[in-house]
Amino acid sequence: MIDNDTAWAAVMRRDRTYDGHFVTGVLTTGIYCRPSCAARHPARENVRFFRDGTEARAVGLRGCKRCLPDDVTRDQKAVAQARALLEGDDPPALAELATAVGYAPQHFARIFRRAEGMTPACFLRSLRLARAQAAMTGGASVTDALYDAGYATSSRFYADSAAIGMTPSA
Ligand SMILES: [Zn+2]
Numbered sequence: 047m048i049d050n051d052t053a054w055a056a057v058m059r060r061d062r063t064y065d066g067h068f069v070t071g072v073l074t075t076g077i078y079c080r081p082s083c084a085a086r087h088p089a090r091e092n093v094r095f096f097r098d099g100t101e102a103r104a105v106g107l108r109g110c111k112r113c114l115p116d117d118v119t120r121d122q123k124a125v126a127q128a129r130a131l132l133e134g135d136d137p138p139a140l141a142e143l144a145t146a147v148g149y150a151p152q153h154f155a156r157i158f159r160r161a162e163g164m165t166p167a168c169f170l171r172s173l174r175l176a177r178a179q180a181a182m183t184g185g186a187s188v189t190d191a192l193y194d195a196g197y198a199t200s201s202r203f204y205a206d207s208a209a210i211g212m213t214p215s216a
Contacts, residue, residue, distance in 0.1 A: 053095045056081045062160065066118040068095050071102045078102035083113035124149055125161040132170050137196070140166055171206045178203060 048056075048068060056064040064081040071078040072088040078096065079085065096102040099109055099116045109116050124147040131138055131146060138146050143166055144154035158166050174195045181191035189200070197203045207213065 047095070047097055050095060053081070054090060054093070057093075058087065060084065066122060068097060069099055069102050069115045071096050071105070071107045076107055077110045078107045078115055079110040080113045080115040080118055083110055083115075085110065085112050121157045122161070124154065125158055128154075128158060128166065129162070129169070132166065132173060137170065140170065171209065174203075175206055175210065175212075 048064075053064070053068055053070070057070050060082045062082040066080070068081065069078045070081060070083070070088075071094045072092055073094060074088065074092045078099065096105075096107075102115075103109075127147045128143055131143065141151070144151040147154065149157070155165060158169070162169055164172070174197060177195035178191045178197065181194050182188060186194065192200055192203045195203075197206075
């Protein structure tokens with residue numbers, strides 16, 4: 047368990063990297079939150095920190111409906127699973143990604159973006175570009191590199207390159 051000052055500083059910053067490391071119990075409202083909860087910050091004297099939701103519930107607190115603190119582990123697992131799928135040899139269509147990890151598409155897009163700082167589509171795009179670049183650096187022909195990187199058509203690659211401000215010749 048991290049110390050109270052570090053925990054409180056993380057709450058004040060709404061630091062997402064601490065989500066899943068502890069929960070913030072608010073004694074006056076009877077709820078507990080993940081550190082990054084977007085709700086207005088409680089007064090410090092009303093706050094107690096708990097290792098997880100189980101500890102917070104043991105003293106009678108309820109999980110916040112806004113930040114869903116008990117979903118952190120499940121969310122993190124789903125994002126890791128989605129990354130693995132996207133990084134695999136046969137990534138699912140983006141429309142099927144959320145379903146593949148057990149989430150509704152809109153909800154999962156938000157979770158993924160929060161965790162990775164980009165949408166699944168951007169993630170896949172940067173992954174493909176990095177692969178194509180690596181293949182070309184390794185001496186493969188442009189055509190071979192594109193297909194190996196998972197581009198069905200070269201126009202798709204040109205569109206991705208343009209999206210990151212790179213010309214195909216570059
Ligand atoms: Zn909350």
